[in-house]
Amino acid sequence: MAASSLISDSKEWRALQDHVGAIKQTQLRELLEDDARTEAMVREAGGVYLDFSRQNATPDTLKLLLELAGAAGVGPKIQAMFGGAHINSTEGRAVLHTALRAPRGAVVEDGGANVVPEVWAVLDQIKAFTERVRGGEWVGVTGKRLTSVVSVGIGGSALGPLFVHTALSTEPEAMAQAAGRQLSFLANVDPVDAVRALRGLDPEATLVVIVSKTFTTAETMLNARTVRAWLTERLGQAAVAKHMVAVSTNLKAVEAFGIDPANAFGFWDWVGGRFSVSSAVGMVPLSLHYSFPVMERFLQGMHAMDDHFRTAPLQDNLPALLGLLNIDFGEPGTNGQHSFYQLIHQGRTIPAEFIAVVRSQQDVYLGGEKVSSHEELMCNFFAQPDALACGKDSGTLRAEGVPEHLVPHKTFTGNRPSLSILLPELNAYTLGQLLSMYEHRVATSGFVWGINSFDQWGVELGKVLANKVRSKVQEARSAGRQVSKADGFNASTVRLLNRFLEAKTQPPAQGKHTFPPGLEL
Ligand SMILES: O=P(O)(O)OC[C@H]1O[C@H](O)[C@H](O)[C@@H](O)[C@@H]1O
Numbered sequence: 050m051a052a053s054s055l056i057s058d059s060k061e062w063r064a065l066q067d068h069v070g071a072i073k074q075t076q077l078r079e080l081l082e083d084d085a086r087t088e089a090m091v092r093e094a095g096g097v098y099l100d101f102s103r104q105n106a107t108p109d110t111l112k113l114l115l116e117l118a119g120a121a122g123v124g125p126k127i128q129a130m131f132g133g134a135h136i137n138s139t140e141g142r143a144v145l146h147t148a149l150r151a152p153r154g155a156v157v158e159d160g161g162a163n164v165v166p167e168v169w170a171v172l173d174q175i176k177a178f179t180e181r182v183r184g185g186e187w188v189g190v191t192g193k194r195l196t197s198v199v200s201v202g203i204g205g206s207a208l209g210p211l212f213v214h215t216a217l218s219t220e221p222e223a224m225a226q227a228a229g230r231q232l233s234f235l236a237n238v239d240p241v242d243a244v245r246a247l248r249g250l251d252p253e254a255t256l257v258v259i260v261s262k263t264f265t266t267a268e269t270m271l272n273a274r275t276v277r278a279w280l281t282e283r284l285g286q287a288a289v290a291k292h293m294v295a296v297s298t299n300l301k302a303v304e305a306f307g308i309d310p311a312n313a314f315g316f317w318d319w320v321g322g323r324f325s326v327s328s329a330v331g332m333v334p335l336s337l338h339y340s341f342p343v344m345e346r347f348l349q350g351m352h353a354m355d356d357h358f359r360t361a362p363l364q365d366n367l368p369a370l371l372g373l374l375n376i377d378f379g380e381p382g383t384n385g386q387h388s389f390y391q392l393i394h395q396g397r398t399i400p401a402e403f404i405a406v407v408r409s410q411q412d413v414y415l416g417g418e419k420v421s422s423h424e425e426l427m428c429n430f431f432a433q434p435d436a437l438a439c440g441k442d443s444g445t446l447r448a449e450g451v452p453e454h455l456v457p458h459k460t461f462t463g464n465r466p467s468l469s470i471l472l473p474e475l476n477a478y479t480l481g482q483l484l485s486m487y488e489h490r491v492a493t494s495g496f497v498w499g500i501n502s503f504d505q506w507g508v509e510l511g512k513v514l515a516n517k518v519r520s521k522v523q524e525a526r527s528a529g530r531q532v533s534k535a536d537g538f539n540a541s542t543v544r545l546l547n548r549f550l551e552a553k554t555q556p557p558a559q560g561k562h563t564f565p566p567g568l569e570l
Pocket residue numbers: 203204205206260261262263264265266269321322323505508
């Protein structure tokens with residue numbers, strides 16, 4: 050296929066479209082009776098078990114999808130990504146987040162230079178710094194140990210680390226390493242979030258990590274100034290040197306903010322914000338909390354999945370298969386079952402994904418119960434995909450002895466696709482595998498559709514528009530006037546802005562700030 054043409058114009062795409070009619074004739078309930086088909090739709094790599102037999106697909110579909118991947122050049126695009134080609138074409142950059150977890154001796158080149166030694170220089174710096182803080186060698190200005198960490202950052206500079214934090218917070222070894230420590234994240238610019246992140250913390254024992262690839266993101270910089278004021282008004286200006294460190298690619302801006310560049314951890318423009326969890330973005334706050342060795346295992350898990358993505362043939366390649374098969378939709382535990390599952394059972398077809406572990410981080414087995422609490426959760430992991438796939442009519446349910454009040458009035462037709470992923474357990478290593486698998490899955494979908502998964506012009510436009518709103522709000526308020534269409538807003542925004550400005554009868558006094566209850570001096 051020519052590079053410039055759309056994948057939807059290819060004969061492989063049309064072949065898939067022609068195949069849709071045949072798939073519409075199938076019922077998952079019947080497809081699941083075919084053992085050979087199920088066997089053909091299960092894969093395993095590095096202990097990660099992927100079952101996509103509940104997809105509206107047959108081995109023929111898989112063959113057609115793989116032909117589509119071939120036509121879209123997925124294989125060569127994977128190699129180009131790992132090889133440091135500038136596949137982020139709109140920004141003229143390489144896409145090398147995989148180099149962030151490459152082993153020390155590996156060679157990954159960007160523009161002819163091996164980036165791995167730089168990666169490890171920063172990792173060594175992170176290890177040394179986090180060990181000093183955790184060991185009580187690096188203390189706050191009043192001599193107290195820094196046992197609380199607040200990570201200030203947004204988007205890719207918060208979500209990945211927060212996800213890892215949530216997943217590891219109950220894992221026995223990580224938990225033991227985090228004993229006596231606290232980690233919180235401040236992302237949103239809503240002042241309520243600053244209160245939530247700082248409330249109850251002792252500034253003398255708090256270390257703040259400002260995480261921003263660009264060090265210009267408006268929300269993060271305002272939150273950084275807020276937290277700096279919270280620290281310095283209690284501990285004096287000297288607190289910045291001991292209580293604030295930064296993670297950024299823009300070390301000049303870090304210095305201009307007042308943080309010593311010696312206390313900054315760098316990364317590179319070949320790491321997209323949304324792919325930055327394995328850079329200092331995640332490694333600094335999470336190593337402070339869980340220790341560097343735990344987080345190193347996270348990197349090793351990611352690397353194992355990277356290697357699989359790079360080397361496995363597409364028909365056995367977990368992230369590539371996920372990228373060819375559909376979309377993410379989810380919620381932890383059985384929470385979804387008690388909220389939006391009704392929608393996926395009865396509404397428009399939404400492909401769902403179920404991810405579970407064989408061994409729970411924290412199982413509970415109450416005496417007299419039939420199964421342990423984790424097994425109870427797992428019963429749902431096994432049952433819901435079949436309920437979605439196979440459905441059941443009310444007659445059969447009655448015949449099976451289901452109490453009348455639980456028998457639905459309607460027949461559930463089923464035929465709702467899902468896929469199931471089973472991991473041996475959730476620890477730093479397997480979490481790394483899982484995250485890397487999803488990173489590469491997104492890349493694969495982008496490779497097929499011809500979408501650059503590594504730039505973000507829509508988001509950038511939103512940031513530009515927010516800057517305009519900020520300056521017009523300030524201008525209108527200081528001139529005591531309303532905003533108007535002459536300010537460059539449409540009628541809806543003019544009305545919304547004026548309503549907001551009129552309701553805020555007391556603009557904040559210039560040059561003065563107040564901390565809300567709970568954070569006041
Ligand atoms: O890390 P920063 O430069 O502060 O950017 C924070 C976030 O900004 C945008 O929303 C991007 O879409 C994200 O990818 C990025 O992570």
